[in-house]
Amino acid sequence: MWVTGEVIERKDWNDKLFSLKIKADVEPYIAGQFIKLSQIRDDKRIARAYSIVNPPGNDFVEVLAVAVEEGQLSPDLQSLNPGDKIEVTAKATGFMTLDEIPHGELQGQHLWLLATGTAVGPFIAMLLTDEPWQRFNKVVLVYGVRLAADLAYLDTIKQLSLKYPEQFIFVPIVTREDFAGALTCRIPEAITSGLLEQKVGIALSEEDSQVMICGNPGMISDAQNALLELGLTKNLRRTPGQITVEKYW
Template identity: 65%
Template sequence: MWVTGEVVARRDWTDKLFSLRIKAQIAPFIAGQFIKLSLGGDEKRLARAYSLVNAPDDDCLEVLAVAVEDGQLSPKLQDLNTGDKLEVSASAAGFMTLNELPLAPRQGRKLWMLATGTAVGPFISMLRTAEPWQLFDHLVLVYGVRYAQDLAYLDELRALERSQPQFQLQLSVTREHCEHAMGVRIPDAIASGLLESRSGLLLTKEDSQVMICGNPDMVAESLRLLLERGLEKNLRRAPGQITLEKYW
């Protein structure tokens, strides 16, 4: 089922990376879930999934997207301006949510959020709610991009780091030097111990939950490294420490 949405604001982070704020009436959702956006009618409907960046109590939906060269939908979304209409799925979906984690005390004291590119969106949605701050003593967002200009929402995340002692931001910028950022990919930072040394925290089975979202290679490599450390995938029938979502 689809509802009509209207673009009420947009922000261009780079010539390809952009955010849209959309006014649309959809069912209540949980931070970390995604919606589908579409242009065109039912007969020629072209739809893609986009994680929601906004908190559930926000009046508008917000998505972070990149216009993929030769993409069928994303370049058209990038062309939208304030007042333009599009179709939005009436309900959000997805299990990359905090309520899917084991209940305390099994959930651990630390939440590690590993993201690449636009997959930072669901974590920003979570951080805009009260829930993670109530559940965990330490929140670490590890945000990986190729170039520093691709770090969307950086001002908001930096402000959060200054105002919330529980929170720290670890950046991974791999194609150029960026002050205060790791110059290696997220899996390499895990494997070498760099991530733990920079954060001053240990990533252990006993007191950590890890949520991984983004590039399938990053997700797969990080998962392998964490499994080697003894962490286990989080399943409803068998609670563990690793929750993941591939972004394409």
């Protein structure tokens, strides 16, 4: 079911990357889930899925998007301003949530969140809830982009570092230019080479790690294979493991 939402804020991170806050009557959701936004054009509904960036408990939803020139919807979304209307699905969905992570002895001590581009959105939502901090001793966010200007929500990430200085570890990866403190290789290569573990200071292991991966299909496939080589296994409801993935397109 679609409901009409109203844009209450737009933030431009660069000339293509932007966030929208949309006030809408959306049903309660779980951090990490996504909604769809749509417009009617030539009597046809054009809809795309976007992860919710803000945690549950607000009267709005926030999404992070990139305007693709040939995209059917994203250029129009980028042109929206406060007061403009947009259709929103009333119910969020998706399984990239902490509910899917094993509890108890199978949980492990460390939560690794691996994201590229706008796929950092669901992880920001999770990190703004209490659950990861209550369940895990260490929480690692690995955020890969091409250029430093593509890093969104750095202020939010900095606030999390200040709030959870003993638990939170942030690893930016910027592949096409230098950025202070960032790695420069792709996430899968950082895993395979051991550079990521060295940077973080803890090991990726079957015993202690839960890894959630969200981003472009190539990164997900390669990162998952690298983790499998380390002895981690896919996390499925019928066979709990350590690797949880969601393809972002």
